[in-house]
Amino acid sequence: MLDGGKVLEPEAEARRAALAARDPAGWSDADRIAWMVPQFEAAEGQFRRYGSDFAMEPATATLADPPSWFGLRASRAAGGLSNLWGAAVLPYRQEDMAGWPITADDLGPHYQAVAEFLPIAGVPDDLEALLPAFPMSGRTGLAPASQAEALLTRLRAARGAIEALGASVGGARQAVDTSCRRCGLCLHGCPFGLIWKAGDTLEELKAAPGFDYRPGQTVVGFAESPESVTVHLDSGESVTGTRVFLGAGVLETARILLASLPGLDALVLRDSQHVFLPMIQRWRNRTRPDKGAFHTLPQIFVEIDAPEISPHLVHAQLYSWNEHYARDLIQNYGSKLPFSHPFFTALARRLIVAQFFLHSDHSHRISLTRTQDGRLTASLEPNVNMERISRAAAGRVGKVMGKAGLTALTFAARPGGPGSSFHVGASLPMAREPASGESDALGRPNGLLRVHVIDATSLPAVPATTITFSVMANAHRIGTHCP
Numbered sequence: 001m002l003d004g005g006k007v008l009e010p011e012a013e014a015r016r017a018a019l020a021a022r023d024p025a026g027w028s029d030a031d032r033i034a035w036m037v038p039q040f041e042a043a044e045g046q047f048r049r050y051g052s053d054f055a056m057e058p059a060t061a062t063l064a065d066p067p068s069w070f071g072l073r074a075s076r077a078a079g080g081l082s083n084l085w086g087a088a089v090l091p092y093r094q095e096d097m098a099g100w101p102i103t104a105d106d107l108g109p110h111y112q113a114v115a116e117f118l119p120i121a122g123v124p125d126d127l128e129a130l131l132p133a134f135p136m137s138g139r140t141g142l143a144p145a146s147q148a149e150a151l152l153t154r155l156r157a158a159r160g161a162i163e164a165l166g167a168s169v170g171g172a173r174q175a176v177d178t179s180c181r182r183c184g185l186c187l188h189g190c191p192f193g194l195i196w197k198a199g200d201t202l203e204e205l206k207a208a209p210g211f212d213y214r215p216g217q218t219v220v221g222f223a224e225s226p227e228s229v230t231v232h233l234d235s236g237e238s239v240t241g242t243r244v245f246l247g248a249g250v251l252e253t254a255r256i257l258l259a260s261l262p263g264l265d266a267l268v269l270r271d272s273q274h275v276f277l278p279m280i281q282r283w284r285n286r287t288r289p290d291k292g293a294f295h296t297l298p299q300i301f302v303e304i305d306a307p308e309i310s311p312h313l314v315h316a317q318l319y320s321w322n323e324h325y326a327r328d329l330i331q332n333y334g335s336k337l338p339f340s341h342p343f344f345t346a347l348a349r350r351l352i353v354a355q356f357f358l359h360s361d362h363s364h365r366i367s368l369t370r371t372q373d374g375r376l377t378a379s380l381e382p383n384v385n386m387e388r389i390s391r392a393a394a395g396r397v398g399k400v401m402g403k404a405g406l407t408a409l410t411f412a413a414r415p416g417g418p419g420s421s422f423h424v425g426a427s428l429p430m431a432r433e434p435a436s437g438e439s440d441a442l443g444r445p446n447g448l449l450r451v452h453v454i455d456a457t458s459l460p461a462v463p464a465t466t467i468t469f470s471v472m473a474n475a476h477r478i479g480t481h482c483p
């Protein structure tokens with residue numbers, strides 16, 4: 001495995017270990033604030049965990065002239081962007097895979113195989129009938145935060161009305177160990193390392209016989225011959241083998257493909273557009289949502305199956321109170337209203353945010369080309385239907401949540417910039433009969449036999465229901481069935 005291989009700096013790792021050595025019940029407010037502050041101070045568009053930037057490259061490392069709208073970033077870390085992710089996992093639905101060379105049933109055994117090492121917290125509920133490719137029976141969930149618990153009860157009570165709106169609701173599924181300590185620091189780096197990251201599995205792989213891990217080796221291209229593939233590194237060295245599995249994240253994979261495939265001038269990334277929809281709860285909290293034990297990962301999933309909005313599922317994940325809410329409200333509106341901080345702090349305790357995603361058919365696309373220095377240029381291919389469909393989806397999510405006592409502030413819905421969902425791919429889509437710019441059902445770029453593209457690059461499209469679990473299952477499928 002040739003890998004970027006960056007890891008958390010030793011000082012940051014020592015800080016993590018020191019906090020994790022103490023029981024969260026004994027942490028002071030100052031401990032918590034000190035843990036969070038570096039994340040609040042991250043540069044615009046960059047995500048940090050553990051006070052470190054090791055897991056995300058700045059835009060200029062990948063793009064020669066990054067446009068301001070461009071929200072996607074690459075990673076050269078061991079474990080890549082999974083060091084930063086929100087850990088929401090769901091399988092794909094067959095109806096969202098129409099026209100693909102593989103089916104949800106083809107992915108089924110590979111979801112199961114991935115779940116042998118990927119912890120998946122969650123319980124069987126109404127989502128299972130809609131997304132049967134990965135059953136939840138026998139699993140345990142994370143206890144929802146108090147606000148989410150109250151909302152789930154209300155959603156269950158309004159089930160009939162919600163179903164009439166084409167929605168199915170259930171607890172979130174997260175790739176998190178169920179020994180979660182409910183310390184509430186999830187969005188800043190789990191001190192206990194309980195949010196799964198690919199680096200955890202990499203540590204296990206390192207012990208496997210015949211597995212050779214080479215960190216700090218940046219791949220810049222490859223060349224295939226009838227007998228072998230040679231991979232070129234930025235150091236000028238090369239490595240030759242009989243088969244290559246390419247999964248460097250969609251931006252880095254694009255760089256490598258554009259440098260390696262003669263005649264391929266551009267790759268077009270498809271985005272799953274995401275939108276943040278703030279909602280105010282109309283009921284009173286029984287307990288303070290910012291006090292006590294809770295996690296701040298997604299709490300509830302809502303799937304909208306409404307052909308009048310989209311032939312595909314709209315996927316929403318709901319977040320209850322977290323420390324960003326009051327800060328964001330005060331930053332955005334506080335300066336206009338003197339003495340308003342206490343009001344916004346109290347309002348934040350009644351705020352629940354839905355982050356919803358659209359299928360890539362409704363989203364903008366990003367065309368990538370290669371510059372002379374090996375970086376990329378990005379240009380936007382707007383989708384004229386995106387705004388209309390996201391407005392309709394926001395309206396429907398708001399209506400559904402209205403049945404459970406939330407008032408959606410649809411006027412304040414905020415779409416993320418293209419790529420910023422990080423649910424992006426399908427730039428070399430698998431096809432039954434691949435043409436130039438496509439890959440076969442084993443992720444092999446048209447005309448190649450020994451190179452398999454195993455990240456989201458080879459997905460035929462990006463359905464809304466979270467990307468990583470399906471990419472992992474597809475990679476496992478390719479690894480299982482390749483010659």
Ligand SMILES: Cc1cc2nc3c(=O)[nH]c(=O)nc-3n(C[C@H](O)[C@H](O)[C@H](O)COP(=O)(O)OP(=O)(O)OC[C@H]3O[C@@H](n4cnc5c(N)ncnc54)[C@H](O)[C@@H]3O)c2cc1C
Pocket residue numbers: 002003004005006047074075076077078079080081082084085086087088089217218219220247248249250252421422423455456466467468469471
């Ligand atoms: C803030 C945030 C929240 C997210 N939340 C979710 C979520 O809740 N659910 C979900 O499904 N997805 C989520 N995602 C997306 C998820 O993190 C990605 O889909 C996933 O990490 C992609 O995995 P990957 O291995 O394809 O690429 P990456 O994670 O980018 O990993 C790339 C790997 O390739 C290596 N590499 C890169 N370039 C080179 C090179 N040139 N040579 C050698 N090695 C190289 C890197 O070191 C790394 O090991 C989120 C992402 C972010 C940033």
Ligand code: SF4
Pocket residue numbers: 176180181182183184185186187189190191192193194195294295296
């Ligand atoms: S609440 Fe979040 S940060 Fe705390 S232990 Fe659980 S997953 Fe980790």
